[in-house]
Amino acid sequence: MKTRTFKRFGLCCMPLAMLQNAGATVAVQQPVLQQAAYIVPADSLGSITSEQPVLTAMHASAKKFTAAYIDEHDELLDKIKEQNNSSFQLIRKLLQKEGLPAELVYMTVVESKMKNTATSYAGAAGIWQLMPATARTLGLKISAKEDQRRNIYKSTAAAARYLNDLYDEFDDWLLVIAAYNCGTGNVHKAIKKAGSRDFWKLQYFLPKESREHVKRFIAVHFYYEEKGSVVTMTKNEHINYMAAVEKNNTADNNNEEQQPAPASPQPTLNWVLITIREGEFQLVLRK
Incomplete structure (x- = not known):
């Protein structure tokens, strides 16, 4: 059994x-x-x-933070989803078009609460909170008349290009999300100091805001999806998960081949x- x-x-x-x-x-x-x-x-x-x-579990290091975050923000998260449902669907499609996991849409919730009018004290703007220099590098126009960071289509396409570049560099979604927040240099420094590319081992070598930024993303993802995905796992966690899936599927196939077909269509066992x-x-x- x-x-x-x-x-x-x-x-x-x-x-x-x-x-x-x-x-x-x-x-x-x-x-x-x-x-x-x-x-x-x-x-x-x-x-x-x-x-x-196979269960896509939340890492133990994120559970306490997630519980506290959701306890404080559950009503806000419900409101954001209710008011922006069409934007959620649009962004998911645009991300998938660029070959990215659709669940990265939850970055916009953490970054800006999905408000195009959002502007940080440092000058980041739009739902993806892109800095002016980064936005211009990604091909967006910023002027007194127009700021394309506040255009959902163009800013998402630009953010997708940036996320793809970060993934090419780090090959790990949690590191990508951290680098999106604090820059690639800080993540490389944390990797060197920790002697590891595992987010859960290097997190305390990152700025506090950045490590909590990653955990906020995980919390929002689990709140909306009720499970994890490739973007809430480290590279090694994902490798182990896929191995478990393959092992599980192989075991199921072997059981099906070995067991005779049931005599009755009614489920007995x-x-x-x-x-x-x-x-x-x-x-x-x-x-």
């Missing part, structure tokens, strides 16, 4: 109607908000097993136990 566990950050419950429509047998213990258990046919959750076979304990949503898949 194989057991796999999935946890979704910040998700407190699954609507009972969804489970019942999937053919679930529901057993609820009181009080409902503290503990509940659902038995669901495994085939009704096939997309979960195929799309997310395939089931999913879904539990909620103290606000944590957990799926345990058994085959």
Whole structure:
């Protein structure tokens, strides 16, 4: 019997109607908000097993910061998403067009709360908070009549070019996000002092604002996505994650080849136990 566990950050419950429509047998213990258990046919959750076979976990060093950040800013984050939903979708498409992970859109939330009117004390402007010199290098026009840093299309295209250049240099998304905030020179200095390219090992050699900037991005990503992705992992974490996915898929394929087809179409041993304990949503898949 194989057991796999999935946890979704910040998700407190699954609507009972969804489970019942999937053919679930529901057993609820009181009080409902503290503990509940659902038995669901495994085939009704096939997309979960195929799309997310291994947990994309949050690094332990980010958990405390994330919990405090979300506790303080959850209403603001909801408001930003509600008021800028079309901008979210547009930016995601523009990033993907440039070959970048769509989840980098959450940088605009951290940088500017997605406000085109945002201007920092240092002179950075627009949703991507580009500095004048950087913006001009990336081909944007800045004059008394026009500041293309405040144009969502042109600024996103420019930011995408910059992010691609940073990734070519660091080959690690957390280092890219740090360098976007404090410059490549500071990140290279931190790497040299730490003797490591792992963000979690070099973070305290970065300016405090920059290491917290990266953690704010991770917090916002997990808040909106309820899971991590390639842009919330170090390079080594991503390598290990992909290896775990491949190992998991290989094991599943081997099990399918070795096991005979079931005599009955009704699921007998395939089931999913879904539990909620103290606000944590957990799926345990058994085959």
